[in-house]
Amino acid sequence: MLLIFILISNCSSDSIDNFNNAKVFxxxxxxxxxxxxxxxxxxxLRPCPYWPDDHQCASKECGIQHCDDxxxxxxxxKSSIIPASNEVEVETVSRSGSDCETSNQFDPLDTSLSEYDRAQLRDMDTFxxxxxxxxxxxxxxxxxxxxxxxxxxxxxxxxxxxxxATKIWQAIYQENCFKPDPKFDKNFLLHPTTGGLCLEKRVFYRLISGLHTAITISIASYNYKPPLAGFGEGTWYRNVEMFKGRFGPQWGQEGLERLKNLYFVYLLELRALQKIAPYLKTELFYTGSTEEDQETRAxxxxxxxxxxxxxxxxxxxxxxxxxxxDAxxxxxxxxxxxxxxxxxxxCVGCDKCRLWGKLQTHGMGTALKILFSDLPRSINGNGKSHIPFYLTRNDLVALFQSFGRYASSIVEINEFRRIIQSSIKSEL
Structure with missing residues (x-):
């Protein structure tokens, strides 16, 4: 049992642990x-697009409350952070006013738009x-x-x-993960494993696995024990046995890979934050409270x-x-x-699980948008890359809250490891 928890403390993850636990978290x-x-x-309230689901959960812990007030x-x-590189300079051709006015008297510019034209423009904006x-x-x-x-x-x-719950993860892993394609995955024919897939498809799998791992660790870290005989309040506790059951040695290398994939997503979302750092430094994070906003910026x-x-x-x-x-x-x-x-x-039946599932995929999707919107990289006339996106406040909230789940999971991994190692020492 001790081996797997020593393995996840290799040089790379150990340095991330120190960085995250002492500084970032x-x-x-x-x-x-x-x-x-x-x-x-x-x-x-959005309906499940893939199968009928009434969004019913028997547990009282499933519920959430809105707080619009x-x-x-x-x-x-509504507000957004717009990267400076999004600002496109439009070259204009200057003409003398008299020439234009004279020309327009004979052939005036038609600035009207038909309903069809307007619909086309709306479709273009949406795209x-x-x-x-x-x-x-x-x-x-x-x-x-x-x-x-x-x-x-x-x-x-x-x-x-x-x-x-099983149906959700089956849909994610089985129906929506990449299938091998000889055009991109020539090595897969020789090595029929995820290692034979192209880099992008391996990254995709690691993202989903890392998300699954983070959710599992959150549940294990904040688990619930019902009251004895059903009377009184239950207790929240750290479920060490559940953690062992998901990542222990019975899974062999797979348990370790699941934990590594969590670190992988942590670094990916960290990179997204690094990429938008210049814009975050200038954002006001305005809420209307001077003291609150100053603290947030600091x-x-x-x-x-x-x-x-x-x-x-x-x-x-x-x-x-x-x-x-091809790219x-x-x-x-x-x-x-x-x-x-x-x-x-x-399609998740539990409200609270659906909330965090939607938020974390939104956060991860925002990170991917930041990292990959300009890849393959398009270069403008000045030789600078163009980043064609903007972020809303909701995007930022999702990104930081998602990053927070991975940062918290790394803290919890260390706590589980400490408890397990302490337990092993006491048995010797």
Missing amino acids: PLLSKLLQKDYFKFYKVNM EVPLALRK EDTSDRFCDVEDEDSADMHYVNLSKNPERYTGYKGNS IMNSLIQIATNIPESFDENEMFKGVEA RLLREEFRLHFMNISRIMD
């Missing part, structure tokens, strides 16, 4: 309690807005969108399990300074390389597969 925990980051807007008025206004989305998120102005206070609805054990600046100093991180430039047409095709396939997974979260 304490600041991140404070940041996620600030008003700007604890209110998430979500539609909990608690949200500061300033946060209810441009969604072509770089990696998750299916609803318009924040929708009447079905409501705010949830995440600090009052933490991710933890709810009692949601059985066929419904914590954010400290966190960004620490995050940008870690050398080990995900390198998105290794993705979607080679022939550009773009693979990127689009990658994006659509992840989009499907975000839609599956609407």
Whole structure:
């Protein structure tokens, strides 16, 4: 038993542990309690697009409450962070006013638009807005969108399990993961494992596995023990046996790989934060409270300074390389597969599980959007790469809250390891 917990303390993960547990997590925990980051807007009533589901859960722990009235008025206004590189300079041709006016008297410019033209433009806007989305998120102005206070609805054990929960993960792993394609996966014919798949498909699998691992660790860390004889209040506790059951030596190398995949997602989302760090430094994080906003900016600046100093991180430039047409095709396939997974979260029967499933896929999708929207990299006339996206406040909340789940999981892994090692020593 001790071997697997020593293995996850190799040089790489051990340095991440120290970096996260001592520096990142304490600041991140404070940041996620600030008003700007604890209110998430979500539609909990979207129907499951793949099979009938009534969103019913027998456990009282499944429920959540909306908090629209608690949200500061300033946060209810739609806002976005627009990277400076998004600003496109449009070259204009200057002509003398008299020539134009004279010409227009004989052949005036028709500025009217038919309804068909307007519909076409709306479709173009929609395509441009969604072509770089990696998750299916609803318009924040929708009447079905409501705010949830995440600090009052933490991710933890709810009692949601059985066929419904199994069906969700089967759909994610079996129906929406990549299938081998000789065009991209020539090695798969020789080595029929995930190792034979191309880099992008291996990354996709590790993302899903890391997400699954983080959710499992959250449930094991905040597990519920019913009261004896059914009377009184139950107790919340750290379920060590559940952790062993998911990642112990009976799984061989697979248990270790699941934990490694969690670290992988942590580094990927960290890289996304590093990439937007310049914009985060200038964001006001406005809620209407001067003191609150100053505290949020101070914590954010400290966190960004620490995050940008870690050398080990995900390198998105290794993705979607080679022939550009093939790379773009693979990127689009990658994006659509992840989009499907975000839609599956609407099929989760437990409200609280569905909330955190939607939020974490939204956060991961935002990270992928930041990292891959300009890959294969398009270069403008000045030789600079163009980043064609913008982020809403809800995107930022999802990204930081998602990163918080992986940061918390790394802390919990160390705590589980400490308990297990202590137990082993006491038995010697």
